[in-house]
Amino acid sequence: MIEKLYGDYYACCDACGRELDGTSDDFDEIRDRLKAEGWKTTKLHDDWMNYCPECAKKLLSPGPSEFAGI
Numbered sequence: 775m776i777e778k779l780y781g782d783y784y785a786c787c788d789a790c791g792r793e794l795d796g797t798s799d800d801f802d803e804i805r806d807r808l809k810a811e812g813w814k815t816t817k818l819h820d821d822w823m824n825y826c827p828e829c830a831k832k833l834l835s836p837g838p839s840e841f842a843g844i
Contacts, residue, residue, distance in 0.1 A: 775824055776804055785813075789829035 776785045782797035783804045794811065798804050808815065814830035816823050825833055 776801065776808075776822075785824055787813075787826040787829050788823040789825055789833060792826045792829075 775788055776783055778801075779797075782799050783801050784797045785794040785804050785808055786792060794804070794808060794813070796807075798807075805815075808824060812827040812830075814825045814827075816825075
């Protein structure tokens with residue numbers, strides 16, 4: 775998630791809570807830093823979810839059970 779706290783934006787992983795280092799007063803800068811550091815962003819219903827590189831590998835790649843019955 776990207777949140778604003780005391781005038782600055784910060785980001786943390788929606789799965790494990792890991793925080794992106796540093797903050798910024800510019801939302802686009804935080805979003806660009808997430809991309810540059812390998813974080814993945816996806817929309818779940820009406821919310822944007824951000825996942826650190828480690829969690830993104832686990833959550834966004836299909837597991838063997840998802841191919842059962844094909």
